[in-house]
Ligand code: FES
């Protein structure tokens with residue numbers, strides 16, 4: 109079974125290296141028109157009037173009046189309009205499209221359009237939203253008896269942590285093309301979730317499912333940024349295509365993409381910790397607040413993951429966990445690799461680090477006193493069923509990094525930090541059960557085609573899924589076919605999110621392949637489909653937030669060593685070590701890519717990726733201002749996997765895509781803390797912030 | 805304005821505004837889709853091509869500047885032996901994920917190798933510092949280049 113992990117050359121590498129792959133901007137359609145969005149310049153206002161100049165022949169305005177169905181984008185909270193309707197709620201909110209054959213002329217028209225606003229009082233900070241009680245959603249759950257435990261506590265300590273925005277900067281900006289033909293629409297574009305786009309367009313048009321087709325084009329990175337956002341622009345180009353009778357292309361330029369697309373939620377998390385006479389934690393009160401921006405979208409689900417991850421890898425007997433998504437007049441926040449978990453893990457890891465320092469303990473030893481073990485109960489009363497291999501993970505990472513010695517010998521301006529973390533695999537709560545993902549395998553002669561709506565976005569899904577099917581059918585991988593999903597051909601296997609593609613969709617493909625193998629001789633053309641069924645052991649109560657929030661968990665530990673310039677406070681990362689339990693890797697090299705890419709993004713999040721909003725407007729609006737890591741920023745990452753097969757995953761695989769992201773920031777921040785002996789309560793840890801902390 | 809230049813070893817001539825971006829000329833007039841637009845402001849390197857042998861961001865080059873010059877895009881370069889070696893090394897190193905940064909990276913590496921056939925890891929990292937990649941974390945790309953350099957050395961070919 110081990111040999112499946114052995115790396116193979118990825119099936120889509122050659123076309124990409126030769127530059128032959130067509131991303132959405134590389135595809136031309138006959139008679140295609142271009143579109144550009146006119147956006148709100150105000151954080152909150154009523155639109156008094158829109159003055160449109162006389163349009164040259166062949167140019168069109170497309171706005172809310174052109175939407176035949178519901179002018180709301182289907183997400184989870186369906187509140188974002190395709191086009192503003194008399195009122196705008198954030199700077200950058202789409203108001204209308206100008207559509208036509210020539211980009212320069214479109215720009216000229218946009219320049220000439222005059223909007224008169226009547227400004228309304230905006231909410232521009234989380235604090236203001238909290239004061240005014242503006243939230244999209246609030247949750248709370250408890251474990252044990254937190255009130256009593258606080259009463260009994262010898263000592264109560266409070267702490268607070270903040271995290272900032274993060275922008276995805278997938279290298280390929282957002283883009284879609286809408287086409288209307290014979291009473292049907294087709295959307296091509298960069299996306300993670302073809303069926304989300306389909307559902308949103310159906311509602312926007314008020315059309316049946318057989319009149320809406322969605323085709324994913326090779327996607328140049330996504331990281332969650334192409335989970336819900338493409339639904340908005342797909343709806344827009346489709347009505348534009350309907351109005352003009354021509355294919356309409358909408359591709360963002362980078363500045364626009366940075367300014368208006370969803371970002372990682374900024375967060376503020378407050379902790380109250382109760383300790384007994386021996387300095388042991390008996391109770392935790394955690395309150396996570398996320399800045400949702402102007403519309404709800406997926407934020408409620410992001411909050412759920414943050415809350416269910418709030419205690420990290422620790423087992424604390426008494427808990428109160430609560431949180432809210434605050435409503436502000438800013439760009440909407442949304443899905444981003446980790447989906448709420450990075451904020452939660454940063455907070456709990458830093459809290460544990462602070463407590464260890466206060467109590468004079470080695471952070472690693474202190475953390476291990478509380479580490480979850482097999483059969484322990486989770487914060488929601490679920491059960492940790494799989495074997496917890498944290499001790500083994502820690503042993504490895506200690507050995508690789510020489511953590512203990514370096515921690516003991518740490519001196520001013522040089523420090524080492526460590527994070528322990530986990531990630532719940534697949535959808536939160538009832539998610540998988542309600543989506544009921546479906547896959548199909550189609551045998552044609554000696555070839556077998558995979559039909560799934562899971563997309564390739566760089567994470568290696570085409571290779572990984574083919575590898576699973578080829579192995580389970582014992583046929584060469586060249587006989588296993590996979591094409592970019594087209595909703596007319598593939599069933600709804602659910603979206604490509606939540607690190608679910610290998611464990612859930614791959615698992616379905618594995619069982620379909622096994623059935624097909626049995627039936628191989630029945631004929632030349634055979635189709636086998638499988639629909640997801642939750643393993644029987646999983647119990648979840650959506651109302652009480654009780655039970656197994658996730659079917660299984662992946663685990664990890666990161667160590668980061670830093671040196672800080674005593675004059676500039678620039679942080680130099682000297683070493684990064686990482687060990688994970690992701691069950692079994694379907695391809696070790698693809699996993700290495702996920703690890704290194706995820707950690708690098710996580711270290712960017714922790715250090716240089718600064719994004720502020722002032723008066724509802726983002727300060728960093730270009731790649732010149734918003735810096736992401738380059739080849740020069742971090743040293744080589746040393747990583748290792750600890751094998752721990754999961755019974756219900758294909759070949760033992762669990763989840764891997766998001767996990768490497770979540771541990772990086774707290775490892776770095778605790779290393780900085782170790783180097784400077786001052787508490788770090790915020791990321792990104794910039795030199796300016798360090799100066800502030802050091803000067804008290 | 806009429807502009808004549810060499811594009812992937814062929815002499816070409818176009819009539820265009822002198823301020824037009826080379827990136828648009830290559831993509832729109834010549835349909836050379838390997839040249840990507842990731843930012844349009846000289847920050848990401850997705851649009852890198854070789855201009856007289858040097859890696860440049862084609863989004864920053866106005867048409868007027870290419871008069872009489874030699875432009876090579878991946879479409880031209882991929883016909884070479886060195887490209888084939890690089891491609892295999894990139895595959896074996898896992899240097900490619902979403903692939904959007906890859907053409908620009910390949911062109912940057914070619915310009916590096918033209919100047920320095922035996923670069924160190926540090927030199928490779930430095931050469932790649934203008935190519936953003938959001939997927940890989942860079943080490944596997946650097947490894948791809950290291951492998952290619954080694955392979956050429958072992959084959960006894962000069963690169
Ligand atoms: S598109 Fe030219 S550098 Fe980004």
Ligand code: FES
Pocket residue numbers: 279328329566899900901902903904905906936937938939940
């Ligand atoms: S592989 Fe996606 S940006 Fe480099």
